[in-house]
Amino acid sequence: MKKNLWAIKGNLVWAERIGEMSTLPGGYILMEGEGIKGISAELPEEYAGNVEDYGDKIITPSFSDLHLHAPQYPMLGLGMDLQLLDWLDNYAFPTEARFEEDEFARKTYKKLASELIKRGTTRVCIFSSLHRSATNILMDELEAAGVTGYAGKVNMDRNGGINLQETTEESIDETIRWVEENSGRKLVKPMLTPRFIPSCTDELMEGLERIAAEHSELPVQSHLSENLDEIAWVKELHPDCTHYYQAYEKYGLWKPGTIMAHCVYCDEKERKAMKDAGVWAIHCPDSNTNIASGIAPVRIMLQEGVKVAMGSDIAGGAKLSMPDSATEAIRASKLRWLSSGKKEDFLTVAEAFYLITGAGQEYFGAKPGFGVGDKLHAVVLDDSNLAYNPAITLTERLERILYLFDTSSVKAVYSEGVRRV
Ligand code: GUN
Ligand code: FE
Numbered sequence: 001m002k003k004n005l006w007a008i009k010g011n012l013v014w015a016e017r018i019g020e021m022s023t024l025p026g027g028y029i030l031m032e033g034e035g036i037k038g039i040s041a042e043l044p045e046e047y048a049g050n051v052e053d054y055g056d057k058i059i060t061p062s063f064s065d066l067h068l069h070a071p072q073y074p075m076l077g078l079g080m081d082l083q084l085l086d087w088l089d090n091y092a093f094p095t096e097a098r099f100e101e102d103e104f105a106r107k108t109y110k111k112l113a114s115e116l117i118k119r120g121t122t123r124v125c126i127f128s129s130l131h132r133s134a135t136n137i138l139m140d141e142l143e144a145a146g147v148t149g150y151a152g153k154v155n156m157d158r159n160g161g162i163n164l165q166e167t168t169e170e171s172i173d174e175t176i177r178w179v180e181e182n183s184g185r186k187l188v189k190p191m192l193t194p195r196f197i198p199s200c201t202d203e204l205m206e207g208l209e210r211i212a213a214e215h216s217e218l219p220v221q222s223h224l225s226e227n228l229d230e231i232a233w234v235k236e237l238h239p240d241c242t243h244y245y246q247a248y249e250k251y252g253l254w255k256p257g258t259i260m261a262h263c264v265y266c267d268e269k270e271r272k273a274m275k276d277a278g279v280w281a282i283h284c285p286d287s288n289t290n291i292a293s294g295i296a297p298v299r300i301m302l303q304e305g306v307k308v309a310m311g312s313d314i315a316g317g318a319k320l321s322m323p324d325s326a327t328e329a330i331r332a333s334k335l336r337w338l339s340s341g342k343k344e345d346f347l348t349v350a351e352a353f354y355l356i357t358g359a360g361q362e363y364f365g366a367k368p369g370f371g372v373g374d375k376l377h378a379v380v381l382d383d384s385n386l387a388y389n390p391a392i393t394l395t396e397r398l399e400r401i402l403y404l405f406d407t408s409s410v411k412a413v414y415s416e417g418v419r420r421v
């Protein structure tokens with residue numbers, strides 16, 4: 001007799017590839033322990049009596065947020081009249097400086113982790129601040145809430161203002177110590193996080209290159225080609241580089257699994273470098289609009305075979321829910337479509353749904369959708385409080401719930417095979 005068999009039942013919707021949506025109305029996700037055994041229209045006998053039945057609700061893979069700044073959570077919705085470099089100096093850096101205080105970090109990160117999981121976000125790549133202790137607190141709180149993925153102690157040894165700066169030596173030593181302290185973690189793992197080129201001296205980048213070479217398990221996250229003033233500044237700092245990405249490549253950080261947020265102004269050569277190296281572009285449309293950075297060429301990147309996933313980029317982005325990022329991506333792409341003389345197609349709902357579900361699953365080594373053998377990461381969505389409309393299909397119901405999403409849309413969340421909400 002097999003043990004630990006159970007199932008959840010509901011209207012299954014998932015995306016295995018960009019642009020494709022699959023459905024199984026009234027279907028079952030069959031489970032053994034924390035892992036998916038398969039999906040089925042019928043309930044095999046051995047699962048009888050162990051079914052969590054969500055009736056007419058919709059079950060999808062949970063959401064991934066591959067770029068957000070945890071210590072900017074207190075400034076959500078603030079500073080939106082500024083552009084990137086002024087916004088960093090006047091809002092982001094002073095706010096992040098407060099995370100020197102552990103108690104402030106604990107309180108903020110407990111709330112953030114709980115708000116993430118409530119919205120069905122179970123996987124993240126998240127920036128902390130430069131503070132090692134607060135970063136460990138962030139990792140603890142994410143794990144306690146059931147949010148998995150990578151977190152990064154930020155490296156920044158220049159241009160952070162008087163309250164948010166580390167020396168080159170401190171930055172390197174603290175990073176090594178932090179990586180070692182966290183080498184045993186299973187759910188939220190360390191990720192190298194040079195903030196962006198203007199924050200990191202060449203000596204610091206050389207130090208990170210050494211750490212990356214010694215710890216091949218550490219992926220890298222940073223920012224790339226987000227804003228025109230930023231790009232001009234990087235050119236001044238690295239006159240030998242014709243392209244921004246080369247300032248990461250020079251130090252061995254441009255490699256498979258590296259993720260680069262924004263990529264608003266990546267030209268053909270930079271995009272080809274991403275594709276060739278296996279570097280991922282993380283699209284953050286809400287942030288790109290709020291701090292007036294621009295509209296990233298997502299359609300072109302996808303056509304060219306660049307890997308793309310999505311981030312809320314709070315607090316440049318003001319919305320923590322990934323369905324909001326998906327619909328922002330669609331809106332932004334329509335403006336790009338119009339301003340390109342309708343040459344570049346806009347993103348569809350099915351594509352945006354993949355970018356907040358399947359793309360993140362792929363980044364973390366799971367099969368997009370409900371893959372056999374993967375631990376269950378799923379969200380149960382409730383549209384019963386929306387206007388009664390019996391004429392719509394299951395995929396239209398999903399579309400509507402993405403556009404009208406709020407925390408009351410989430411009935412249950414599973415992470416690593418365990419119900420967390
Ligand atoms: N570039 C460097 N730091 C940041 C940040 O905190 N937010 C955004 N959007 N871009 C950055
Ligand atoms: Fe960012």
